Amino acid sequence: MKDQPSYPKGPITQIYGQAFTLRGDDIDTDRIIPARFLKCISFTSLGDKVFADDRSEMNGHHPFDLNINKGASILVVNDNFGCGSSREHAPQALMRWGIRALIGQSFAEIFYGNCLSLGIPCATASAKTINAIQNHIENDNRHYWTLKIKKKKIFSNDQAWEVDIQQGPLEMLATGKWDAISQLMSNEEDLLKVKNKLPYLNQFKKF
Amino acid sequence: MWDLHRIAELPGGSTQLFVGLHLIHEVTSPQAFFALKEKGLRVRCPEQTVATVDHIVPTTSQDRPFADPLAEEMLCTLEENCEIHNIKFYGLKSGNQGIVHVIAPELGLTQPGMTVVCGDSHTSTHGAFGAIAFGIGTSQVRDVLASQSLTMNKLKVRRIWVNNTLKKGVYAKDLILHIIHTLGVKAGVGYAYEFAGPAIASLSMEERMTICNMAIEAGARCGYINPDEVTFKYLENRLHAPKERNWTQAISWWKTISSDEKAIFDDEVDFDASKIPPTVTWGITPGQGIGIDEKLPDPESLSPSEKTIAQEAYNYMGLTPGGTILDLPIDVCFIGSCTNGRLNDLKIAASIAKGRHVAKGIKAFVVPGSENVAKAAEDEGLVEIFKNAGFEWRKPGCSMCLAMNPDRLEGRQISASSSNRNFKGRQGSATGRTLLMSPAMVTAAAITGRVTDVRTLQ
Numbered sequence A: 001m002k003d004q005p006s007y008p009k010g011p012i013t014q015i016y017g018q019a020f021t022l023r024g025d026d027i028d029t030d031r032i033i034p035a036r037f038l039k040c041i042s043f044t045s046l047g048d049k050v051f052a053d054d055r056s057e058m059n060g061h062h063p064f065d066l067n068i069n070k071g072a073s074i075l076v077v078n079d080n081f082g083c084g085s086s087r088e089h090a091p092q093a094l095m096r097w098g099i100r101a102l103i104g105q106s107f108a109e110i111f112y113g114n115c116l117s118l119g120i121p122c123a124t125a126s127a128k129t130i131n132a133i134q135n136h137i138e139n140d141n142r143h144y145w146t147l148k149i150k151k152k153k154i155f156s157n158d159q160a161w162e163v164d165i166q167q168g169p170l171e172m173l174a175t176g177k178w179d180a181i182s183q184l185m186s187n188e189e190d191l192l193k194v195k196n197k198l199p200y201l202n203q204f205k206k207f
Numbered sequence B: 001m002w003d004l005h006r007i008a009e010l011p012g013g014s015t016q017l018f019v020g021l022h023l024i025h026e027v028t029s030p031q032a033f034f035a036l037k038e039k040g041l042r043v044r045c046p047e048q049t050v051a052t053v054d055h056i057v058p059t060t061s062q063d064r065p066f067a068d069p070l071a072e073e074m075l076c077t078l079e080e081n082c083e084i085h086n087i088k089f090y091g092l093k094s095g096n097q098g099i100v101h102v103i104a105p106e107l108g109l110t111q112p113g114m115t116v117v118c119g120d121s122h123t124s125t126h127g128a129f130g131a132i133a134f135g136i137g138t139s140q141v142r143d144v145l146a147s148q149s150l151t152m153n154k155l156k157v158r159r160i161w162v163n164n165t166l167k168k169g170v171y172a173k174d175l176i177l178h179i180i181h182t183l184g185v186k187a188g189v190g191y192a193y194e195f196a197g198p199a200i201a202s203l204s205m206e207e208r209m210t211i212c213n214m215a216i217e218a219g220a221r222c223g224y225i226n227p228d229e230v231t232f233k234y235l236e237n238r239l240h241a242p243k244e245r246n247w248t249q250a251i252s253w254w255k256t257i258s259s260d261e262k263a264i265f266d267d268e269v270d271f272d273a274s275k276i277p278p279t280v281t282w283g284i285t286p287g288q289g290i291g292i293d294e295k296l297p298d299p300e301s302l303s304p305s306e307k308t309i310a311q312e313a314y315n316y317m318g319l320t321p322g323g324t325i326l327d328l329p330i331d332v333c334f335i336g337s338c339t340n341g342r343l344n345d346l347k348i349a350a351s352i353a354k355g356r357h358v359a360k361g362i363k364a365f366v367v368p369g370s371e372n373v374a375k376a377a378e379d380e381g382l383v384e385i386f387k388n389a390g391f392e393w394r395k396p397g398c399s400m401c402l403a404m405n406p407d408r409l410e411g412r413q414i415s416a417s418s419s420n421r422n423f424k425g426r427q428g429s430a431t432g433r434t435l436l437m438s439p440a441m442v443t444a445a446a447i448t449g450r451v452t453d454v455r456t457l458q
Helices: A052-058 A089-097 A109-117 A127-139 A167-175 A181-185 A188-195 B030-039 B069-085 B100-106 B121-129 B138-147 B172-183 B205-218 B229-235 B244-254 B304-317 B343-353 B371-379 B382-388 B439-448
Strands: A014-021 A074-076 A101-104 A122-124 A144-148 A153-155 A160-162 B006-009 B015-018 B021-024 B049-052 B088-090 B115-118 B132-135 B149-152 B156-163 B191-196 B222-224 B267-272 B279-281 B289-291 B332-335 B363-366 B414-417 B433-436
Touching (some): A014 A127, A101 A127, A109 A167, A109 B138, A127 A160, A181 B138, B021 B138, B030 B069, B049 B069, B049 B100, B121 B132, B132 B222, B172 B205, B172 B279, B332 B343, B332 B439
Parallel strands (some): A074 A101, A101 A122, B049 B088, B156 B191, B332 B363
Antiparallel strands (some): A153 A160
């Protein structure tokens, strides 16, 4: 898709790209991807559908439709982004449109986890910092930005802001272990220990 | 309970948690099964996995194939995946199909002390039984299928203590809408919400499920209520509940898992149930609710972050600050969903509908939460009451809660809805408007054609 044909893979240490803003608190996953587009058995065609209803309402003026944002990969949002439904279709749609990192005041928990399991960092910062970053982008969004994961900083061409990335997700991204499946499958012995001691799987015997 | 399910501590501080019950449905599982196939993996514990179909099913005729080929394809894919992986599937006309958060409790699958996950945010419902229950995304559905476990960070706990009891005409739905309005839609991020106190203790299991169901609308991934005699009585003799000697042993274990009186919480908030009026949302988030007698808020009086979304809500809803929600004309009435599609919800609605009739020009329909709820409603004569009162009686499914099936709003229609989300476009029309309220209030609105204080009809 656009300038970023490949989806996140391996260790993610930085995201480099054009940034744009989508202002507003409490932007829910029904808005990110309306439910009718969930009628599918694969995620592949979701990229064009991201924010479908908001975009048609704004008739070409939605940030995801503006020419200047084409090819951008960093999205800066406000508070409680991604609230509501657990649909992974929401981050999938954003990713397939081209988004590779989000920065915002806060993210809903399930959405945050879904992004992480796709290798998309959600960095947070105070309302004041977010507003400053958003103003900076909106004043001149031709520049490229870099989100450095370990440094927990986002750099514009002439300035830098500190952001927060929780330690667990940070390590998972930086080491390439954000796709949890192989790690989860490597603890079979410990899993059996737990399974064999759970009362409700063992006739409620006392251990 | 957390420790009992902990398999390992992972780098970065998250926990690998064992999953006791994995519920799956047609919308968020196909991509997960596809990923297993790609990686050549099998389902680790099919016996801890249970499937049903709910989101996409039509509620008029459920004959196969469905008129919508996409919906048909999703159901076929689920059937196929369950067969390949030997997963118990409660399909249409099995007698046990229904909304996943309605059937798991009613079949006794959900039990105290379990970890319960499902690719659906309203999995918080199951916390009403004293389970750790939360919604997950499709990548995590894949993880759980493959490893019967997932990575999770331990949540903080906010205890919500509710004193006294609800007044007549005020229901669990009003209580939770009031709580979400008071605490806000993002206050719960990072928390589990534990509900307790005299008002909660006096609620039935069905009412407790309504409360925990909407914890997610307050931002909290889990709702939780300590198990007690009400819980045990509800579970006794259910299909998958422990039987005979196991039942006695189960109860003695369940009694040990309550958070004790001296437990220290990360935060505590108190409410007084007796002061809560019937509550209705007027805006585009579940937190934008008001008491039925209150005036719509002046955006200028709200905090900066609430102000912007309030203005957006006024624009979208076509309402004016200072006005009332009472007497607002409505177009469609929907009774159902994982919040309020259980037998007790239908009993209350029927008690108000009895001997009355839906107002002219109003489309009103009742969608039972499961095939078992439908059967019980028929046996108890509720279906006849609804039909005589001019309500359409439908087949079980999620229906117009999120409109993934043919049930939807048209254009700018306003619905009075017993569901859980009033987001823009939620009920299938990009400009459709949703007012969330209790099933009793939805019934009252259907009778008068306007938002009505149900207490005036009781």
